[in-house]
Amino acid sequence: MAKINQLLDTGRRALSNSQTGIATVAHNIANKSTEGYSRQRVELVANQPVGEGQLRIGTGAKASQVTRTNNPWLEKQIQKEDTLTGFQDSRSQSLARVEQIYNEQQNKGLNQYMTDFFNGFRELSNNPESLASRTMVKESASALTKDFGRVNEQLRGVQNDLDGQIQVSVGEINQAAKEIASLNEKILGVEVQGNVANDERDRRDLMIKKLGEKVDITWAEGKDGMVSITAGNTAILVSGMSSNELIAKTTGERDRTEVFFKNSENGTLFQITNNFTGGKLGGCLEVRDKTIEEFVAKNDELAYNLAKEVNSLHIEGYDRYGKKGVLFFEQPESVKGASQKIKVNNTVLNDVGRIAAGEKAFAPGDNTVSNMISSLQHRATMRDGSATFDDFYSTQVGEVGALAQRAQKAFEAQKNIKEQMSNIRESISGVSLDEETTKMIEMQKSYEASARVIKVADEMFDTILSLKRM
Amino acid sequence: MRIADKMQYNQVTSNIQKNREGMSELQNQAATQKRVTKPSDDPLASTRVLSARTEERGNNQFVKNINQAKSFLEFSDQSLNELSDILVRAKELAVGQSSDGASNEESRRITALEVEQIHSQALQVGNRKLGERFIFGGFQTQKSPFDSNGEYLGDDGEMRVQTEKEGFLAMNVPGSKVFLGKNLGNDGVIRDRSASPRTVEDLNLLRSDRERIEQEKALKDEDYVQTRGPSSFGRANRLASEDPSTQDLGINVFQTLKGLEIALRTNDKAGIQDSLDYLDQSINQVIHARAELGARVSTLNANVDSLQKATVDQKILASQLEDADLFQLVSDINKSDSALKATLETSGKIVQSSLLDFLR
Numbered sequence: 001m002a003k004i005n006q007l008l009d010t011g012r013r014a015l016s017n018s019q020t021g022i023a024t025v026a027h028n029i030a031n032k033s034t035e036g037y038s039r040q041r042v043e044l045v046a047n048q049p050v051g052e053g054q055l056r057i058g059t060g061a062k063a064s065q066v067t068r069t070n071n072p073w074l075e076k077q078i079q080k081e082d083t084l085t086g087f088q089d090s091r092s093q094s095l096a097r098v099e100q101i102y103n104e105q106q107n108k109g110l111n112q113y114m115t116d117f118f119n120g121f122r123e124l125s126n127n128p129e130s131l132a133s134r135t136m137v138k139e140s141a142s143a144l145t146k147d148f149g150r151v152n153e154q155l156r157g158v159q160n161d162l163d164g165q166i167q168v169s170v171g172e173i174n175q176a177a178k179e180i181a182s183l184n185e186k187i188l189g190v191e192v193q194g195n196v197a198n199d200e201r202d203r204r205d206l207m208i209k210k211l212g213e214k215v216d217i218t219w220a221e222g223k224d225g226m227v228s229i230t231a232g233n234t235a236i237l238v239s240g241m242s243s244n245e246l247i248a249k250t251t252g253e254r255d256r257t258e259v260f261f262k263n264s265e266n267g268t269l270f271q272i273t274n275n276f277t278g279g280k281l282g283g284c285l286e287v288r289d290k291t292i293e294e295f296v297a298k299n300d301e302l303a304y305n306l307a308k309e310v311n312s313l314h315i316e317g318y319d320r321y322g323k324k325g326v327l328f329f330e331q332p333e334s335v336k337g338a339s340q341k342i343k344v345n346n347t348v349l350n351d352v353g354r355i356a357a358g359e360k361a362f363a364p365g366d367n368t369v370s371n372m373i374s375s376l377q378h379r380a381t382m383r384d385g386s387a388t389f390d391d392f393y394s395t396q397v398g399e400v401g402a403l404a405q406r407a408q409k410a411f412e413a414q415k416n417i418k419e420q421m422s423n424i425r426e427s428i429s430g431v432s433l434d435e436e437t438t439k440m441i442e443m444q445k446s447y448e449a450s451a452r453v454i455k456v457a458d459e460m461f462d463t464i465l466s467l468k469r470m
Numbered sequence: 471m472r473i474a475d476k477m478q479y480n481q482v483t484s485n486i487q488k489n490r491e492g493m494s495e496l497q498n499q500a501a502t503q504k505r506v507t508k509p510s511d512d513p514l515a516s517t518r519v520l521s522a523r524t525e526e527r528g529n530n531q532f533v534k535n536i537n538q539a540k541s542f543l544e545f546s547d548q549s550l551n552e553l554s555d556i557l558v559r560a561k562e563l564a565v566g567q568s569s570d571g572a573s574n575e576e577s578r579r580i581t582a583l584e585v586e587q588i589h590s591q592a593l594q595v596g597n598r599k600l601g602e603r604f605i606f607g608g609f610q611t612q613k614s615p616f617d618s619n620g621e622y623l624g625d626d627g628e629m630r631v632q633t634e635k636e637g638f639l640a641m642n643v644p645g646s647k648v649f650l651g652k653n654l655g656n657d658g659v660i661r662d663r664s665a666s667p668r669t670v671e672d673l674n675l676l677r678s679d680r681e682r683i684e685q686e687k688a689l690k691d692e693d694y695v696q697t698r699g700p701s702s703f704g705r706a707n708r709l710a711s712e713d714p715s716t717q718d719l720g721i722n723v724f725q726t727l728k729g730l731e732i733a734l735r736t737n738d739k740a741g742i743q744d745s746l747d748y749l750d751q752s753i754n755q756v757i758h759a760r761a762e763l764g765a766r767v768s769t770l771n772a773n774v775d776s777l778q779k780a781t782v783d784q785k786i787l788a789s790q791l792e793d794a795d796l797f798q799l800v801s802d803i804n805k806s807d808s809a810l811k812a813t814l815e816t817s818g819k820i821v822q823s824s825l826l827d828f829l830r
Contacts, residue, residue, distance in 0.1 A: 032475055039474075096510070103508045104520060105792065111520050112527070119531040125631050126538045129603060129611055316673055359673055363609030365629050368667065371638060375668050377528070378635050390524050398517035401509025408510060419484055423477050430474025434825040441829075 004464070006050070007457040010060035014450035017044060020063045021443040028431045036206030038068040038429035040198055068198040070429050075205050078421045079212045081414070083278045086213035088414045090283030092407035094162060098292060099404040101154045102397045111393055113147040114306075114377070116140045121374035124357055125367040134320075134352035141344045145329070148303045152339040155296050162288040163250070163257040169214050169281045170248035170259060173231065176211040180204055181243035184226040188241075191225050211237075216278025232275035235261040256288070291403065296339070298396055302382070304338035306389055307331055309381050310373055317356030317369030325356030325369070482817040489810040496803045499794045506792040515791040522788040528635070529781045535631040536770045536777070539641035542629075543770070545600045546643055547763045553595045553648070554756045557723070560588050561749040564730055568742045575737045582734035589727040593620060596645055596724075606645030615645045620724025622646055630666055633773045638666045639766060648759045651720015721751045 021042050031037040043066070047059040104111055120140035123133045183204040190197035204227070211217060211229065217237070219229040229238040237244055247260040247269065259276065260269045273289075276282045307329035314328040326347045332338035348354050358366025382392040499505060509516040563581050567573045573581075596606050596616040607615035609627030616622060626647070628640035646652040667673040726748040733741030 099508055099510055105504065105507050105509075105516065106502075111524060115524050115527045119527065122531050122535055122632055125629075126535055127603075128629075312670055313673075316670055358609060359667075359677070360609060360625070360627070363625060363627055365603065365607065365611035365642075366609035366627055367629055367631075368673070371630055371632060372667055372669070372673065374632060379668060390521060394517040394520045397509050397520060398513045401511075401513030401516050404508075404510035405513055419480070423480065426474045426477035426480065427472050430476045432472070432474045437825045437829070 004457050004460050006057075006059060007460070008454055010047075010058075011450050011454035011457060013047075013060045013062060014453070015447060017042070017061055017063050018443045018447035018450060020066075022440060022447070024066060025436050025440045025443065029433065029436050032431040032433065034202075036202050036209070037431070038070040038198070038202050039431045040066050040068050042066055065196060066198060067196060068202065068429070070202075070205075071425070074421070074425055074428065075209075078418070078425060079209045079217075081418045081421055082209050083212045083216050085411075085414045085418045086279040087216075087283040087286075088407065088411035090165070090280040091287055092404070092411040094158060094284065094287040095291065095400070095404040095407045097158050097161075098155065098287070098295065099400050101151055101158075102400045104397070108147075110144075110147050110151055110302075111390065111397070113140070113144040114389055114393065117144045118374050118377040121370050124355070125370045125374060128357035128367045128370060129364045131352060134355050134357075137355055138344065138348060138352050141328070142349070145303075145342045145344060148299065148339040148342050151299050152296060155292050155299070159256070159288050159292050162284045165284050166257050166259065166281060166288075167248045169279075169284065170246045173211060173214050173237070173281070174243075174245045176207050176214070177229065177237040177243040177245070180207050180211065180227065180229065180238045181241055183207065184238065185241040187225050197225075212279060214279045215276055215281045232272055232277070234270070234272050234275050236263065295396065295400065297336075298392075300335050300338040302339070302389060302392055303342040304332055304335045305382055307338070307342050309376055313369060313372045313376070314356050316359065316372075318358055318361040318363070318366075319356045320353035320364065322362040323354070324361075326354055328355070478820055482813075482821060485813050486810075486817065489806065489813050492806045493803070493810060496799060496806055500799055500803065503794055503796075504792050505794040512791070519788045519792050522784040522791070526781050526784040526788070529777045529784070532633055533774055533777050533781075536633050536774050539631050539633070539639060540767060540770050542600060542605065542641040543763050543767050545598075546605050547760055547767070549595050549598045549605065550643075550648060550756050550760045550763070553592060553723075554753055554760070556588050556591050556595070557749060557753045557756060560585060560727060560730065561746065561753065563588075564742055564746050564749060567734060568739065568746060570739070578734040578737050578742075582731050585727060585731040585734060589620070589724065589731060592649075592723060592727060593618065596620075596649055605642055606648065608642070608644035608646065616649070616724070620649075620722075620728065622650055626652060633770065634777065637773070639769065641766075643759050643763065647720075648756060649723045651722065651755055721748055721755055723752045723755070726752050 021044075024040050024042050028039050043064045044061045045064045046061055049056040049058045051057075102109065117140045120133075120137040124137050127133045183200050186200045187197040187204065190200065208217075208219060208227065208229070211231075215231045216233075217229050217231050218233070219227050219238075221227045222240075226240050227238065228236065228240065231237050231246070235244065235246060237246070244261070244263060247262065248257050249260065250257050258271055258273045259281070261272050262269050273285065276285055308331065311327045311329055311331055314325045317325040319325060327345050328348060330341070330343045330345050332341040357368075357370040358364075359368040360366050377390065378388060380386060380388050380391075382389060387395070498507065506512045506515050506519065563584060567578050567581050593616050597614045598605055603611040604613070604615050604624070605611075607613065607624030609629070610624040613623060615624035622645055624645050626644050627642075628644060629642050630638040630640050633639050644652075667676050726745060729748065730742065730745040732738075733745055
């Protein structure tokens with residue numbers, strides 16, 4: 001026969017279980033919008049029953065532990081997708097900026113300045129004696145050289161901006177690594193006592209994902225529940241309770257921000273800029289060091305060859321004073337940096353009479369050389385005679401357009417994948433208010449019922465105790 | 471599938487975001503009337519638009535060149551028209567004085583005065599200017615091509631202007647051709663690459679050719695024997711002098727007139743009769759040059775027509791590539807708009823309802 005005392009005890013424990021349940025519901029509801037939160041559940045198990053002869057009488061339930069509903073493999077998958085998303089995001093953003101430099105849909109660009117330049121020489125052919133048409137040649141040439149400079153400068157500008165973004169990313173990476181290391185410590189502290197560090201683990205999962213967005217990482221959880229993280233396959237960012245920092249600084253080598261790693265306080269610095277291939281950092285580095293460098297080189301090639309071809313014709317001619325033609329552009333010594341250095345020769349700038357339009361000396365109406373220069377526009381002089389200047393340039397425009405378009409599409413696709421994955425995650429771990437409300441009602445009801453059990457037990461005591469008086 | 475609250479909110483925000491993005495894109499197209507506003511909208515189209523625009527701007531310049539050349543050619547033509555009138559008058563006079571029936575020494579001397587006048591008129595035509603440029607001086611546009619004796623001070627230069635991508639056309643007739651009869655076979659439309667050089671090699675070829683021709687000509691001039699005309703007056707009519715490059719026969723208009731004048735003054739009947747032939751040839755030479763000018767003008771007119779057509783074609787091409795299709799756009803906007811409204815409406819319903827509403 002069950003004892004009334006035990007009834008009271010079961011009731012009391014049930015009350016406290018319901019309270020724990022409602023507290024967990026409250027925690028879930030409160031964290032409904034917390035990023036990375038996994039809903040928690042109280043695990044109830046039936047108590048050891050008491051045996052009395054043939055009967056085994058139940059003694060209620062106890063709350064064994066609070067667990068989180070979470071799929072660790074899915075979390076790992078999401079982290080990987082985040083790294084890809086971070087990469088595509090920063091890549092498509094910076095390519096969109098590069099694209100604007102070559103956008104001539106609304107503004108005047110290099111293509112138009114080149115046409116104007118050659119049309120300037122055509123105008124000179126119409127009237128080689130006139131100072132006005134000579135001045136026009138000078139003006140259109142200066143505008144052309146300035147635009148070569150503009151393209152170069154704007155490309156460099158995007159690179160400088162990416163330097164800044166790399167600095168910021170490295171700061172964020174270090175911050176995240178530090179937090180993950182301290183979460184490692186907390187988790188170890190909690191779990192060594194046999195409990196599960198639900199909220200700390202949620203937070204750590206989130207921080208790993210955030211870190212993964214910035215840079216490509218590999219990570220694993222040890223038996224002690226602590227994770228170690230390696231970035232870019234070389235830099236050990238987190239190991240147990242300690243974290244190491246990446247260092248971003250500008251070096252004189254090419255005047256760009258490089259990323260360094262020091263594996264201990266007094267260790268040597270390793271330059272590991274080229275090791276990062278993913279995340280925001282990887283995207284920034286790819287555009288900065290590969291894509292933009294290629295476009296700068298092509299712009300240089302165009303400027304150099306244009307100057308070379310025009311010069312080679314111009315020096316064959318004779319100017320207004322019957323003097324042999326000078327170099328029209330100051331010839332840049334090397335292809336590298338040509339777009340920045342290209343400039344109309346000062347002799348020509350100071351006196352447009354020095355523009356050599358004719359091939360004969362003292363022939364003011366002679367426009368042969370001017371015709372030769374203007375027909376350069378339609379001659380395939382670039383890349384061993386495979387392309388005209390116009391072709392070469394518009395190929396670049398097409399290329400940057402295609403790159404930006406593909407990057408944008410890849411980013412959108414990646415964003416969709418990420419969205420779907422996080423939907424699946426929410427489906428598993430997310431808090432549903434309806435569910436929590438139901439749970440709350442359920443707990444409330446069992447709280448009420450347990451209280452009633454206690455009341456009944458109390459009445460039972462009263463009944464027993466009042467037997468004497470009757 | 472278990473639906474969590476956050477899932478719904480995320481979905482609602484991302485759906486609304488997507489719809490808004492689409493709307494903003496379409497709105498941008500409607501505002502700019504362009505389908506392609508940056509290269510990545512359609513990389514291929516944007517490069518083709520670029521080359522269409524380059525083409526169009528080039529064509530516009532060619533049309534400008536042609537108009538300039540036309541005014542030069544037409545002015546030259548007018549001047550030559552005057553010259554041929556003058557020469558016809560000279561021939562009339564020469565015919566009148568060629569026989570003894572209607573003329574005598576006295577009338578010839580008087581006619582000589584008029585021929586002298588005609589000579590100076592012809593000189594005036596030779597030194598005609600358009601704007602600041604002498605039109606018959608070849609490249610020597612800044613000084614009078616003919617001195618008072620009819621000696622040519624200009625050169626054979628032909629001022630070529632680009633009239634299409636691969637075509638150049640001379641806008642002047644050098645005085646040496648009309649008045650001295652040099653290079654008659656050259657019609658001014660440039661076909662030979664070396665005649666209109668593009669590269670330094672072409673140019674060097676042209677220069678060495680010219681040197682060779684000049685040397686040959688100098689040799690010819692040395693060997694040239696004066697066959698007719700007063701010995702007092704330098705080199706006379708050069709009917710038999712061939713141009714070494716073209717093998718064409720040419721005639722010196724001024725010397726023809728001068729020869730006639732001297733023949734009239736010296737009462738040299740045979741000389742007057744001779745000069746009739748020369749005058750005929752002079753007139754032919756001028757008519758020949760005029761025909762050439764006319765041919766060039768009509769070439770240019772045809773060129774302008776095709777350029778203008780090409781410009782329109784390029785415009786249409788660019789428009790097809792980059793302009794938004796308005797009807798399509800408006801219907802797309804309507805579609806997006808109704809999608810957005812539906813999203814907003816359903817979102818409102820999803821987000822509002824909760825079990826809590828029913829627990830009172």
